Amino acid sequence: MSAANAGRRPTLAVVGATGAVGTVMLDLLSTREDVWGEIRLIASPRSAGRRLTVRGEQVEVIALSEEAFDGVDVAMFDVPDEVSAAWVPVAAARGAVCVDNSGAFRMDPEVPLVVPEVNPDDARRRPKGVIANPNCTTLSLIVAIGALHRSFGLEELVVASYQAASGAGQAGIDTLYGQLEKVGGTRTLGQRAGDVRGAVGDFGPFPAPLALNVVPWAGSLKDAGWSSEELKIRNESRKILGLPGLRVNATCVRVPVVTTHSVAVHARFSRPVGRDAAWETLRNAPGVVLSDDPEHGEYPTPADVVGTDPTWVGRVRESLDDPNGVEFFVCGDNLRKGAALNTAQIAELLAAEFSD
Amino acid sequence: MSAANAGRRPTLAVVGATGAVGTVMLDLLSTREDVWGEIRLIASPRSAGRRLTVRGEQVEVIALSEEAFDGVDVAMFDVPDEVSAAWVPVAAARGAVCVDNSGAFRMDPEVPLVVPEVNPDDARRRPKGVIANPNCTTLSLIVAIGALHRSFGLEELVVASYQAASGAGQAGIDTLYGQLEKVGGTRTLGQRAGDVRGAVGDFGPFPAPLALNVVPWAGSLKDAGWSSEELKIRNESRKILGLPGLRVNATCVRVPVVTTHSVAVHARFSRPVGRDAAWETLRNAPGVVLSDDPEHGEYPTPADVVGTDPTWVGRVRESLDDPNGVEFFVCGDNLRKGAALNTAQIAELLAAEFSD
Numbered sequence: 001m002s003a004a005n006a007g008r009r010p011t012l013a014v015v016g017a018t019g020a021v022g023t024v025m026l027d028l029l030s031t032r033e034d035v036w037g038e039i040r041l042i043a044s045p046r047s048a049g050r051r052l053t054v055r056g057e058q059v060e061v062i063a064l065s066e067e068a069f070d071g072v073d074v075a076m077f078d079v080p081d082e083v084s085a086a087w088v089p090v091a092a093a094r095g096a097v098c099v100d101n102s103g104a105f106r107m108d109p110e111v112p113l114v115v116p117e118v119n120p121d122d123a124r125r126r127p128k129g130v131i132a133n134p135n136c137t138t139l140s141l142i143v144a145i146g147a148l149h150r151s152f153g154l155e156e157l158v159v160a161s162y163q164a165a166s167g168a169g170q171a172g173i174d175t176l177y178g179q180l181e182k183v184g185g186t187r188t189l190g191q192r193a194g195d196v197r198g199a200v201g202d203f204g205p206f207p208a209p210l211a212l213n214v215v216p217w218a219g220s221l222k223d224a225g226w227s228s229e230e231l232k233i234r235n236e237s238r239k240i241l242g243l244p245g246l247r248v249n250a251t252c253v254r255v256p257v258v259t260t261h262s263v264a265v266h267a268r269f270s271r272p273v274g275r276d277a278a279w280e281t282l283r284n285a286p287g288v289v290l291s292d293d294p295e296h297g298e299y300p301t302p303a304d305v306v307g308t309d310p311t312w313v314g315r316v317r318e319s320l321d322d323p324n325g326v327e328f329f330v331c332g333d334n335l336r337k338g339a340a341l342n343t344a345q346i347a348e349l350l351a352a353e354f355s356d
Numbered sequence: 357m358s359a360a361n362a363g364r365r366p367t368l369a370v371v372g373a374t375g376a377v378g379t380v381m382l383d384l385l386s387t388r389e390d391v392w393g394e395i396r397l398i399a400s401p402r403s404a405g406r407r408l409t410v411r412g413e414q415v416e417v418i419a420l421s422e423e424a425f426d427g428v429d430v431a432m433f434d435v436p437d438e439v440s441a442a443w444v445p446v447a448a449a450r451g452a453v454c455v456d457n458s459g460a461f462r463m464d465p466e467v468p469l470v471v472p473e474v475n476p477d478d479a480r481r482r483p484k485g486v487i488a489n490p491n492c493t494t495l496s497l498i499v500a501i502g503a504l505h506r507s508f509g510l511e512e513l514v515v516a517s518y519q520a521a522s523g524a525g526q527a528g529i530d531t532l533y534g535q536l537e538k539v540g541g542t543r544t545l546g547q548r549a550g551d552v553r554g555a556v557g558d559f560g561p562f563p564a565p566l567a568l569n570v571v572p573w574a575g576s577l578k579d580a581g582w583s584s585e586e587l588k589i590r591n592e593s594r595k596i597l598g599l600p601g602l603r604v605n606a607t608c609v610r611v612p613v614v615t616t617h618s619v620a621v622h623a624r625f626s627r628p629v630g631r632d633a634a635w636e637t638l639r640n641a642p643g644v645v646l647s648d649d650p651e652h653g654e655y656p657t658p659a660d661v662v663g664t665d666p667t668w669v670g671r672v673r674e675s676l677d678d679p680n681g682v683e684f685f686v687c688g689d690n691l692r693k694g695a696a697l698n699t700a701q702i703a704e705l706l707a708a709e710f711s712d
Contacts (some may be wrong), residue, residue: 030449100601160516160620162570162609184540187533190614196659197590212536213659214518214611215616216685217672221650222629235408247677250618251685253518255570256612258546262570264516264607266622275580284501294577303552315572317581318592321603328608329572 005116009037010073010349010354013096014156015087017041017052017061020170021078021101025340032344035351042068057181065289066175073095074350076343092129099346101339102134103228113239115139116345118146123349131346136338137161137229137252138236140261141330143337147240147285148278152260152271155324156247159233161256162262163218164302167186167334168205173258175204179211180256196219210256221341228254260302261334265327272323277317287337292316300331308333364389365393366429366710368703369452371443373397373408374419376526377434377451377457380695382410388700390673391707393598398424398472398704428452430706432699436629448485455702457489457695459584462592468593471495472701473643474502479705487702491584492694493517493574493608494592496617497686500710503641505597511680512603515589516609518618519574524561529614531560535567536612541678573649574608582607617690621683628679634672643693648672656687663688665697 004105014029016022017090022043030053039054041061048063062068064087071073075096084102091098101220105111105128112122113132123131134142140161143152145354165176179200183189190196190212200209208215219228234248255262274352292314299314319325332338371387372378380398385395388410395410397417404419417637418424420443425431428656444469447454461467461484465586468478469488479487491497501510521532535556539545539619546552546568558566563572575584590604611618647656648670653671668687675681688694 011482041682080584081555156621158514159608162518162611180536184536188661192663194661195507207653208657209659211655212613214613215657216618216620216655217650217653225648225650225671226676227650249517249622249675249678249681249683251622251671251683253618253620253685255518255569264572264609264620266514266605266607291535292579292581294583297573298403299572301564301569301571303546303565305547306546307548315581319584319605322605325605327607329604330608330692 002301002325006112008040008354009035010351011071012036013038013040013041013042013069013075015064015075016078017312018047018050019078020166021335021339024335025054025076025078025344027342028340030055033108035348038264040068040072054185054217066094068092069094069096073354074099074347077101078343080340082340088130097350098130099133099343101343103135104233105130106132106134107239108189114346115142115146115240115342116349117143117241119242120349133339133343134236134240135161135229135232136167136334137261138233138240139338140311140332140334141263141265142237142240143287144282144285144313144328144330145237145265145283146241147288148267148269151281152167152273154241154243154246154267156268158266159250160264161250161252162257163252164255164257164259164261164334165210166259167261169216171205174182175202175206175239176210176256178202179209183211206254212252213256215254217253218254230265230315257302257353258306259333259335260306260331262302262329264329266319266325268322268325270324272284272325273318273326276316278326282313286311287311287335295312299329302331305331306333309336318328319330361674364710365391366707367394367396367427368392368400369396369428369431370426371398371420371431372434374399374403374406374566375434376522376529377691377695379701380691381432382408383498384696384700386411391704396424396428397518397665403656420631422446422450423449426454429710430703433457434695434699441648444486450570453482455489455699456486456487457699459491459588461486462488462490462593469592471498471502471549471596471698472705473499475596475598476705479702489699489702490592490596491518491585492690493586493591493619495668495694495698496595496690497619497621498596499643500638500641500669500686501621501623502597503595503637503644504623504625507637508629508631509624510597510599510602511626512624513593514622515606516620517608519608520611520613520615520617521618522615523567523574531558531562532566532612534558534693535565539567559680561612566610571610572607574610587688590651593683613658614662615689615691616687616689617663617694618658618685622675622681624678624681625645626680629674629682630679631672631674634682638669638672643667644664644669655685659679661687662689665692667693669677
């Protein structure tokens with residue numbers, strides 16, 4: 001920011017304030033250190049006029065429009081790709097630095113893709129006035145991977161995800177709850193082919209039943225059988241880590257969990273790691289909690305991680321037959337670090353420029 | 357078998373006839389080609405006297421004892437490890453060839469570990485009169501992997517499992533249903549840390565809640581943080597495929613599915629494979645169904661695979677940056693091919709020796 005801004009508390013706009021991620025964002029803005037002047041809540045015209053609580057005060061939601069960005073210093077977007085594609089340039093042209101949580105700009109070479117624990121300096125180079133927030137699945141593992149990469153030099157990732165319903169937004173949450181209501185009292189379902197398919201009702205945003213099931217699909221179909229979600233993990237990890245040649249193969253699977261993505265990770269480094277050194281690195285990594293004592297039943301699970309900020313890592317093992325390899329299991333709240341929290345952290349990096 | 361046996365229909369004993377796997381076994385014995393003379397049902401003394409239906413007839417369950425094996429040609433054991441360890445040698449000493457589905461004998465070098473589609477000839481060398489049936493998780497992927505190995509030469513596996521509750525027996529099934537009854541009508545659970553833990557009641561055989569959760573643990577703790585289930589996949593795959601140096605790293609995770617294990621597989625071979633050749637091999641592999649058309653929502657899920665015999669494979673992709681690598685997702689009913697069916701197939705190989 002220019003020197004003229006120094007010392008001013010910046011104005012923040014939250015676009016998509018009424019959605020699943022927006023709701024978590026308002027909670028975060030009310031509980032994190034308050035660095036903002038005005039906080040403006042923006043949503044689609046049908047949500048305009050609703051009053052939401054942020055920082056203990058009622059704020060009226062205003063409709064998305066060009067004028068809504070007048071005087072805004074930082075604008076966070078938690079809206080679908082096509083809404084971001086249309087409106088982020090509008091906000092940027094009005095002078096707001098935009099932090100976008102959609103997929104619209106993540107792979108744009110002129111838009112940095114930022115995880116504050118991993119590549120905070122990238123946030124300073126933003127020729128379009130736009131910073132992108134990574135996909136929630138990438139975010140569930142990248143903080144832990146970033147810490148290990150700094151110590152040991154990452155060369156390859158093979159990952160399999162266990163993705164929560166809320167990764168598909170409020171419709172995903174509603175669908176899972178609706179299906180569980182239908183199957184919850186029936187002690188015979190899930191034992192014959194198709195019986196769950198017939199019992200759960202609406203599939204909502206998912207291509208198959210999610211209750212009593214797992215579904216090896218998330219996103220849209222890309223080349224050669226890959227899903228968009230699988231390619232995002234690869235492309236975004238490469239960009240965030242600054243490793244354009246990193247080998248990444250992912251399989252993305254949806255599971256009947258409301259919120260918190262988990263990932264089973266096989267990571268190969270350029271030098272030997274070992275369990276003790278991996279533990280040491282993860283224990284000291286900002287944003288990571290090491291929960292790894294299987295003898296006492298300690299490993300992260302979504303039910304215990306949901307609603308918390310950090311990336312939780314457990315089940316750390318040296319790969320068998322390969323001292324350069326490490327296996328682990330990671331859980332992260334896909335609405336918090338996976339979306340709202342990382343966006344808030346990026347916005348706070350920007351806010352700090354005002355007090356420089 | 358000796359020539360004296362030729363043409364006789366052998367007597368079969370089913371030990372553990374009242375358990376989760378035993379129940380599926382009786383269903384299989386009633387629907388598969390009938391190669392057996394007498395079928396004797398054996399269980400613990402507390403189940404003795406119960407009458408179960410097999411081949412359309414009521415058969416009284418008798419208590420496990422030395423005499424129960426008199427005249428038995430083939431004995432299948434679907435009981436816990438310690439029961440098999442004690443009673444398989446007794447049955448073998450009485451002249452029965454034993455097919456054991458516990459972990460007690462799988463790694464014994466004098467006991468073959470057999471998957472009829474992969475290594476049927478190993479069933480003929482059984483110095484102890486015992487053949488072991490692999491673990492259900494190994495069985496969920498080994499038929500597909502075996503077919504690809506025959507064509508392309510397997511060198512490395514990295515797998516992550518999505519294991520069903522019934523892998524922990526009837527108690528696992530009952531626990532999952534009980535937990536789903538408790539959470540099924542509540543549209544707020546799974547959004548705050550610990551709320552599911554407080555709501556589900558009894559964890560049963562699992563170390564954490566299974567409803568609305570995934571749990572990165574199955575089996576018991578072994579060296580260096582590995583679980584017994586993860587090491588079984590490695591050791592059993594090596595033995596079945598005859599590849600003692602095969603590199604295998606597995607992460608085993610329990611999911612809230614009643615029956616049917618799924619596995620995300622990254623497999624590396626000694627020569628280039630490609631998606632078309634992998635499809636061709638899998639399409640022609642006995643015991644495998646290829647279900648791979650994501651454009652039309654075709655990929656295997658537990659809800660559609662449960663209750664069927666084959667190994668279902670989908671999401672086949674050439675690994676990115678590695679023409680020798682293949683990714684895929686596989687589902688198999690852990691009580692059928694993963695337990696009862698493979699045991700029945702092995703027993704049928706033995707029965708065929710009587711008609712040689």
